[in-house]
Amino acid sequence: MAAVLILSVAVAAIAACGGDTPSKPVTDSEEALVKSEVEDRSFRQFDPSVDGDPRKGVVVDFTDGLRLWAQYAEGANAVNEWEIASDEYRIEKHGSISEVTVFFSAPRSTQTLPTMCTDCINTAGVSISIESVISTQNIRFKINDPDNVLPSPFPVFDSWTRFEEGEFVNGS
8 A cells, every 4th residue: 555655746846747758958068969969960851751641751951051841842843942051059858868959040941842942941949859869879869849840741750750861962
């Protein structure tokens, strides 16, 4: 009976604290470490697959700052395509440095399809969470869009998803 009571109290305490660890700024050395791990790397994910029809594609690129590129395609034709980019980004950690969230600093946006426009995509609240950022083999991402501002159809990977590492060339 005492074990059940202790377990109940523990479960109640965990539930009261919530599942997410609040984020806090990283130190200068932690920022340097995270940036050294992701610098000049690009990660991509397609839903349902790179050859799927229709398919949604997302690229997270750290080659020159931070870029989030997205495309919706049907067959061989892109229907929607856009990008959010910033030269600098801010990093916050959740508990340890192994889970971080990166935030665009002074983001720029460009939509290529269906019509060309510049700074026409709302970027409020958009961020990218990275799990196992120090592990080159197990790195996973979540695209955070809490206010649903990203253009539809967009595959917001709101659970931890392994993105393939690859080269980002001309938006693909």
